Amino acid sequence: MNELLLRTASSLHESIREELLKRIRSGAYEPGSPIPSTAMLTQEFGVSPITIKRALRDLQAAGALVSVAGKGTYVKKQTRVLRKLDVATPLSEDTKLQLISITREKISDPVMLTFDPPKGGMLCVRKIIFADGGPLMYDATYLSSDVDDEIVEEFGERFVTMALKRHGIDLVNTDLIIDAAPATGKVEEVFGIPTGYPMLRRFYKITTTDPQVTVFGVVQAPFDLLACSVSLPLKGASSTRAPSKTVASKPGKRRASK
Known part of the structure; x- marks a missing residue:
């Protein structure tokens, strides 16, 4: 199955990314739970650790996974x-x-x-x-x-x-x-x-x-x-009044406004 999957994608890391995303959406990897380690995924898909890390990095950027330093990678809870x-x-x-x-x-x-x-x-x-x-x-x-x-x-x-x-x-x-x-x-x-x-x-x-x-x-x-x-009221501000325009005066002349 993995070989067929890898052949149908434009690159190795993209095919692995799509397979992991499929598992997340189907509930095979539940929200808040850790996913298999890089070493385990490397062995499962038969690719290099670099390829796995690229796939995981894509999923983190997409908001599907979150990485905790020293602990592993977890499925991100989507309800905020x-x-x-x-x-x-x-x-x-x-x-x-x-x-x-x-x-x-x-x-x-x-x-x-x-x-x-x-x-x-x-x-x-x-x-x-x-x-x-x-x-x-x-x-x-x-x-x-x-x-x-x-x-x-x-x-x-x-x-x-x-x-x-x-x-x-x-x-x-x-x-x-x-x-x-x-x-x-x-x-x-x-x-x-x-x-x-x-x-x-x-x-x-x-x-x-x-x-x-x-x-x-x-x-x-x-x-x-x-x-x-948070809501921050703006004291003294008016949303309907347009700001006045002032023409800078030249030396020796009176300032005019309009």
Whole structure:
């Protein structure tokens, strides 16, 4: 079968690329699962490793595969969820929360330290956000550990920011940092991904109307699972008014406008 396949394509790597794509589309290689190694594919098709790598590179460029350094090549999940970049109201009707833990911890992540958080222990609330029947985001939120127990009890069913607002602590300002980093630790288990899988991370610092309560946190999701949108209002801009034109004045003459 492979010999016939190879003869019907314009080049070896193109024929192998089409065969692998066929297996992906048919479900033989399932989304999120690793494909056979280069050595195994080399043996199966009877070609050089260079030819296999060219075929895999084409499929990565086409968005069908993703390569994780030191781990292998995986079938890319094609469903990406779009969420508005708003930590104040991050839930929609199709999302659910699962509380993982409420502990006392120090913030140690180098990125989050740029927000200049307190150096002592803080209350850390860890949650998984589910959508469409699977995990969508992993959230770790830190805040002052002296928050009233009545508020803490609501963290199991609401986001920290929503619980605070219910008790009269409103949000004043949000600072965000968005980056990408390899998966490590708990997120590997949550999303069923290998160590090193690319993750989209959204760090946040939220100040509130209570000067004693500042919220810090990070939301993580596999880079091919979640996308964020943002709207930026333009203050003072008018979409209907045409800009005026000015004619530069010459020395000794009055400037004219029209």
